Amino acid sequence: MKINKKWFAGGLALLLALGLTACSNAKQDDGDGKNGGAAVDELAPEFTYVAKYATIPQDFETNNLTFGGKVAYSVHYSGYDYFDYYAEGDEDSAEEPMTFSPSRNFLKYQLNGGNIEGGEVFASIPNGVDVNSACADDAGNLYYVGAIRPETPGEDATDADWERYYNDADQKTEYHLIKLDAQGNQVYDLDFTEMTRTLDYFYVSRMAVDAQGRVYLASSDSKVLLFGADGYYAGIAETDQQSWISNMGTAKDGKVYASYTRYDANSSSMVLAEIDFDGKKLGKTYQNFPNAYGNASMVKGLEQDILISDDSALYEYSLEKEETTKVLTWLDCDIDGNAVNNIVTADGKYYVLLRDWNMDATEFAELEKMKTEDVVKREKIVVGTIYQDSSLSEEIIKFNKSNEQYRITLKTYLDENNWTETSYQDAITALTNDILAGTGPDILELSTLDIDNLASKGVLDDLSPYLEKSSKLNKSDFHDSVLKAGTKNGKLVSLSAGFSLSTIVGKTSVVGSKQGWTVADLIKLQKAYPNSELLEYETKEGILQAILMLNKTHFLDTANHTCNFDNQEFKDLLAFANIFPKEYDYDAPRRLTPYLLKDNSLLLATIYLSDFDSVQGELAYFDGEPYTMVGYPTYDGGNGCVLNLRDQYGINAKSQHKEAAWAFLEEMISRDPMESKYSYYGFSSIKKYYEAQKKDALEVQYVYDENGEVLKDENGEPVIEQRYGGYTMMGDDGEEWSYEYKPITKADVDLVDQLLAGATPIDYNVNQELNQIIMEEAGSYFDGSKSLDEVVSVIQNRVNLYMKENQ
Amino acid sequence: MNTKLKLTKAKEANPKEPVKKIKPKRNTKRFLLLKLKSGLFIAPSFLGVMVFFLIPFCVIIYYSMVDNPISKVYVGLANFKSVASNEAFLTAVKNTALFSVISVPLAMVLSLILAMVLDLKIPFKSQFRTFFLSPMMVPVASIVLIWQVLFHNNGAVNDVIMKFGAERIDWMKSDYSIIVIVVLFLWKNLGYNMILFMAALSSIPRDVLEVARLESANALQTFFYVKIRYLSSTILFVTIMSLISSFKIFREIYLLTTDYPYPTLYMLQHYMNNKFKKLDYQALSAGAIMMSLVMVMIIGLLFIVEERFGKDVEG
Structure with a gap:
């Protein structure tokens, strides 16, 4: 009987030991996030x-x-x-x-x-x-x-x-x-x-x-x-x-x-x-x-x-x-x-x-x-992204086909085919874990990550030495705003191939002729036109977000790790946001934007400029009336124009293949954007390509007939090739408004240059928690369940805690 | 002839002579085999403890002494100094301690009272027992949902107090928040503690209680001089468990209020969780080590107390 007990105990011990090894042989997805939600076996790596x-x-x-x-x-x-x-x-x-x-x-x-x-x-x-x-x-x-x-x-x-x-x-x-x-x-x-x-x-x-x-x-x-x-x-x-x-x-x-x-x-x-x-x-x-x-x-x-x-x-x-x-x-x-x-x-x-x-x-x-x-052996370089990006895949294929030394592989952390509520956060966590475990990708696509935090932890390598050694690129090739956006704590940690701009425009007769304005100016404008719509489709939360976009740090004292959301300025801001509707009723009958702007029923418009050709189209609503790009209002000055970087890439400081990673980045970023197979979004970050885009936009192209002669319209004017065409809008009240394509002018490109020179880069992933706190608490004020003072006090307490924690 | 047989014979020869325990000699083949066997039996557990506790703890110690998890430059105790002077950490320590000081004794006393009441011959005893145990079966997410319905700014509790003409209270975002969390903790943990106390009460020897009754001891005297002595080991266990549970209240608070709650609800695990998200492993590790040291000291103290007051009744 004792022998049986021993065998039993031995069996249990063996079972326990086996249990410990149970997790070692699990088949795992390779992390490219494309198993479609099903359990996918991998082909043997041989x-x-x-x-x-x-x-x-x-x-x-x-x-x-x-x-x-x-x-x-x-x-x-x-x-x-x-x-x-x-x-x-x-x-x-x-x-x-x-x-x-x-x-x-x-x-x-x-x-x-x-x-x-x-x-x-x-x-x-x-x-x-x-x-x-x-x-x-x-x-x-x-x-x-x-x-x-x-x-x-x-x-x-x-x-x-x-x-x-x-x-x-x-x-x-x-x-x-x-x-x-x-x-x-x-x-x-x-x-x-x-x-x-x-x-x-x-x-x-x-x-x-x-x-x-x-x-x-x-x-x-x-x-x-x-x-x-x-x-x-x-x-x-x-x-x-x-x-x-x-x-x-x-x-x-x-x-x-x-x-x-x-x-x-x-x-x-x-x-x-x-x-x-x-x-x-x-x-x-x-x-x-x-x-x-x-x-x-x-x-x-x-x-x-x-x-x-x-x-x-x-x-x-x-x-x-x-x-x-x-x-x-x-x-x-x-x-x-x-x-x-x-x-x-x-x-x-x-x-x-x-x-x-x-x-x-x-x-x-x-x-x-x-x-x-x-198969010919090549050094393997991994590019890590959260979302799949077709233009990145295109770049990888081009690089792999032409390079005999390195081979780029893509690791997409988010499984877009198997989306759940936590997919995004899970993807970030998986990437973070890989970085910390030393198995992170050699190149990181950073546009969805908190670059400030990664840079402060030493995750990202300084790209300046690579640029100094490069025969294809150097710092002076890039727009200053782009370099500034990629520089954290004195180190250039990310580079981007392209960018777009967004700003707020109003008629000069309404907002004046000065570019850039303050939050107080905005509030004053609303008071001067109490029955007009300030911004199209705007809501309480929307306007608050728009104003805070460039002003969040105004309420933070980063030196002392405190905040001052309980001051009168922030109270005024919340009170101002509260006059907007909670939700916009998109089903309500609405007149067309150009007509609303014309008779000052609408005062401002937000425009997004992603290429030179979009300037005319975006400003067409003003129907030839003089306009001013006043920008997003600020507390601390500036032209109020926002610089959005398209994709941002950095090199993992722990990568074993930094030179190879740079070889890919260098080739991708130095490529002429107009060569791209997929529609290229944004202005080029590299000055010479930006100038080429500008030149291309300014070049008027005509339509030719079968004999190679320029086609002429009924007035004898040459027919201009319409890059983007025009469009017609029909309002709920039966009004029509048409936009006919107009070639871009020198004044339009100068305007983009001017906006770019003063544009402020925005990193939407930095201090996200802070944004969540403000929006969550402001909601209680907006729905009337709390007073302004109560809300401001809670925001102050919670954000203060956030600031103290990060001291 | 083996040793066991020799011992038996010796015992037969002189039954009054105490039996000598014969230990196998060191370095003999039999001794080594015995050690090997013991080692093999204990190996899986030891391996588990190593893999899941000891090695991670060593890693934590390592992380607490480097500047960050990427560059890993040795900085000595700098992280401990930095964490100890961090105002958010100190707020978390204060809140966690305050919560434990309030909730653990309350959980102990109330569950003991409930156990003693249910130990009496009262009607619907089993129904009451089930009633108090039922929160254990409710998933945390559901508990949080119930608490949100009750204590939200527009919740049921505010509806009731406003009917009586009182002002609305934002329970989760005011200084009252600690009360809400203590109530939640008690609601969730009383049943389990109560069952442990009921088991301990039923194991007190009836003859001892009978003697106390014959000696004219009143109920209070019986409780303090007899029952409490026999309950001491259970009290220790329940205290430790409640203390651990009180540290784990973060889960409920987090689900109710996310990463950055109203400052009175900011616990040590908030600090560590947020540091984890920010990749501040060095601060997280230093904080965790300080917290575990305090826990070890508290539990050690409890063992000393139990040793002193409960030793005479332990079999």
Whole structure:
């Protein structure tokens, strides 16, 4: 018996010891935050995927591109008259529709040894039929949904005719499901228009065909229309909670599956459901399916049942295990996830078709699985961000493709696909923990972090020595305001490639001609025009935030670690904010802003300048009347203009690869912003590019005719190319106001220069707690539950505690 | 022949002779095996204590002596000096001490009274017991929600007092806030303490109480001269537990009032939590070490008191 006890005790001890080791083998997400909420297994690190670019026909078409087995089909439009479209109007214009010739065909391509070949006409598309969606099966049969829209009004049509056309278009459009065999012969043509009339709105969001040739059309909501193999309408299957179908595709077993979000009492998750054709319902559901938002596609898997991609990664999903495995991260293959148009599996390999819409370029690549040890070794540099940023990904891909010494990887701390209330704070905590553990990213994107605090703890390296050694950049290349914003305690800890400006503008007749004003001036203005609206859509909290933005430190005594929120100035400020509405009623009838400004019903406007071309548009509301950029009111002087840095980057002081980190930063920041593929937001921080932007903005470009001559309008004036176009606004009272594009003038660019020279950088992440305290307590005064003195006293006590704690 | 057999025989030979305890000789194979076995059995627990307590505590000591967790330059006791002179830290110490001084004795006395009442033969005894224990089952988030409904500036308590013509009180953002938190603490902890006291009361030997009754001791005398002596170890345990709970009141206060509450509710853990968020690990570590030293001293003092007053009744 004693021996048994010993064994028992020994067993318990062993169990305890095992318990201690239990946490050591957990599979963890790599921190790029893209597991889509599902438990994602990682591919063994000994393998990696390398993109091998293949050849494709020169005129490869990607319209309605669909792969079936080793063939692909796409729609080719011919006879599109580019000049007509360009000269007559833009693509959003209702009055000037795009004109297409009636010629359109399906083209057929073959996937041969990793290359795409062919491009011959497979079948012609009947006149008047628009291809809504197309799908091919493994046997090469092609299925497509054709929409026949009512005829557009003629050239002499009035606005009313066009309005009638757009109102009736949906109800008069016919829908056909057409099947063509592998030779291009029509097998059936089913008119299913009547079925679409029973739906609130019909639009084919996804199309799939199963192994038996049955077609599934996901409508734009929760319904899937089912069609039998012989081309008959079989019914509708619907998600259980009327959730919208997120994705649909055919799995390895030949069945069609759809994914949608299922909502529980406190949470939501993406589930995958088999579509039960015979039962006309969504059948068995599967858990742990990736969210895969964005440009997602879903096809049969190679190793598992389903292959699914999103903007960041490629996943395989096992139906049996209900598990997701991340195959690769696009960025690791130097592929921009936003450009992934199709994914294909053939001959046991993954292929990807990339479509860069901005550059009008198409690429096709085989993703070759290689042993990591066989791939050229490069020093790994990690860039850490809270949010994913497409322009940063673009920079990383460019750098990795051109650099043989270093390889940049991106670590995104916030999982945007799996958002919860605490996601942001969790991301900050995870990044902070990594920094403290010495495993932090080499480069930090700082725009969402408390830079002051990180700098004071020595987390960020001084960038000045790097700039001194750099052959591409030096301090004098940057605007002083940008350098000032990145300098903390005498060290340049962050650099930014771009910035924007915001300020407050008023008519000179109302606010005077002096730039910059005080809070007292603002209060005085409101008293002078008691029946006018001071700022558009302003609320008590909004105005308080706007005023405190540049004035928070005015109430703080940082030297003695105290504050003075109990003084008369702050009381006056709260009392002033209290005259504004608690919430703005956006449903209330409202006149248009330019008219409100004109008759002084509205006194001030907030403007945001992100490029030179925006100046005219932002100030157009003043309709030619003289204006003054008075700025945000201050207590301590200044022009009241706020400088918002676009992205701020710093180098981790504990990084083992500081030189490499700087190499990437240097290349990214020194790049000409006008080269960027994605729309570039903001003025450049580098003076020479800023000047180039200015020059580009001042350059008037004209529209030319087919002979290369400048087009002239009815008055004989040259037609100016409209970079941004004009717009028309319609007020609730029926008033209209139009803005016609005007080229920027020298005075406009000088104005930006002037604002920049006196702009104050704002770091929204510093002293956030202080802001929370003020807003929380001011709310009690605004809702009338506390007196001004009571509120001010509590703010003073709480902020004082904050100041003492940080002494 | 083994040692056990020898001992048995010796005992049989001369039963009056005291049995000698034979210790295995050091450095013998058997001694080493015994040590190894003992070591193996204790290893998991020791490893756990090492990993989760001793090593982190050593890390804390290390952090308390460097300038910050990134550059890690040794600064000696500078962090302790800085923390000890920080006004917010001193406010937190004062508030935490005041709260513990008020709430712990109250929790002790009230729970003991409740236990003694429920020890009597009164109707609905088990219902009362359940009633007082029920707060233990309520999650903290729900407790906080209830307290917010009651003590918010526009809460139920203010509605009641305003009906009687009194002025509205902002309970959580005024000097009254400490009262609200003490009530919350008592409501949440009385049940647990009461159960411990009830168990201790029921284990007092009935014959001792019977003797006291025969010796004409009144109820008060029986309580102070008999019961309290037998309850001493439980009193010590309950005091320690209540003291620990009082330090943990931060959780409820934090959920009610966030990082920077009204100054009277600012506790030591607020200071440490905020320092953690600001990456001020050096200040956090120095503060934590000072707090743990004070805790060790208080608990040591309690052990001394218990040793002095409760020793004669311990079996």
